[in-house]
Amino acid sequence: MIELVRAEENNPLFKERENLQLLYWHKGIYIFEIENNQDEAFQLLNEAFSLTGDSKKALSEREMEILLTIGGFYVGTEDYVKALQYYDQVRDAIHTTGQLSDKSIKTRLLYNKARVLTRLGKYRESIDHCREAIKWCIEEEHLYGLAQLHYHLSYNFELKENYEQAFSYIEKSIMMFEMLGNDEHKTFLTDKKEQLYLKTLS
Numbered sequence: 001m002i003e004l005v006r007a008e009e010n011n012p013l014f015k016e017r018e019n020l021q022l023l024y025w026h027k028g029i030y031i032f033e034i035e036n037n038q039d040e041a042f043q044l045l046n047e048a049f050s051l052t053g054d055s056k057k058a059l060s061e062r063e064m065e066i067l068l069t070i071g072g073f074y075v076g077t078e079d080y081v082k083a084l085q086y087y088d089q090v091r092d093a094i095h096t097t098g099q100l101s102d103k104s105i106k107t108r109l110l111y112n113k114a115r116v117l118t119r120l121g122k123y124r125e126s127i128d129h130c131r132e133a134i135k136w137c138i139e140e141e142h143l144y145g146l147a148q149l150h151y152h153l154s155y156n157f158e159l160k161e162n163y164e165q166a167f168s169y170i171e172k173s174i175m176m177f178e179m180l181g182n183d184e185h186k187t188f189l190t191d192k193k194e195q196l197y198l199k200t201l202s
Contacts, residue, residue: 017051018062024048025066032073045070059093061102067093068108080116087113107133107145114152123156130156147176151189154196163199170196 025048032041049066053059059067071086090109100106110133117126130153137146154169174189 021048021051021062021066024051025062025069029069032076038073038077041073042070045073058096059090061100061105064090064093064105064109068105068112072112075112075116080120083116084113087116103136103140103142104144106136107142107149110136111145111149111152114149114156118152118156118159123160127153127156143176143180147173147180147182150176154192158196158199163196167193167196167200 024044028041028044028048031037031044045066049063049070053063067086067090071083071090074080074083074086087109090105091113094100094106094109110129114126114129114133117123117129130149133149134146137143137149150169150173154166154173157163157166157169170189170193174186174193177183177185177189
C-alpha cells in the first residue's frame, strides 16, 4: 500500500482534494501501524479529513471512514474516551444522512464502539451495541461482521460470568465463520468453546 501511495504522491491527478485525501488517509494508517509514529499519523488523518470536511454539510461516507480510523488510532493509544468521541461523531453523521451506500460503515462503528465499551467495563452497553449491529446486518441482508459480533457478545457474557449465554454465542460465531469459509481463528475459537463448555458445568 505504501509503495502505491509514494508512487502517486507526485502524480498531478492526486493533487485534487478527494484524491489527496485518499493518499493522506492510507499513508496515515501505514505510519501509525507500521512506523508507530502516532503524532504524524494523527496529523495526516486530520489533514485528510479537513480537505473536504465542512460543518455546514453532512459528512460523506469517506469522511465517516476517516473519523472511524482516527477513533481506532485512539483505541490503539488506549485513549478510549477520545475514541468514543470520534465514534459518536460518526453515529450522529449516520443519523443525519439516513442512508448509507456502504452498509459496513454502521456495522464497523457499532462493533468498534462495543469493543471500547467492553474495555471500559461497560458490558451491558457493549452487548446492546452488538445486538443493534446484528439487527442492522439482518435488516440490510449484510453478512459483514456478523461472526465477529457474535464472538464479542460471547466475550461480554463470559466477562459477566454468564457462561451459558457465552457458550451459545460462541457456537453461533463459529458456525458463521465456517459458513463464510474463514478458518483463520478456528483453533482459537474451538479452544474457547471448550473452555466455556467446562465453565457451564462448574
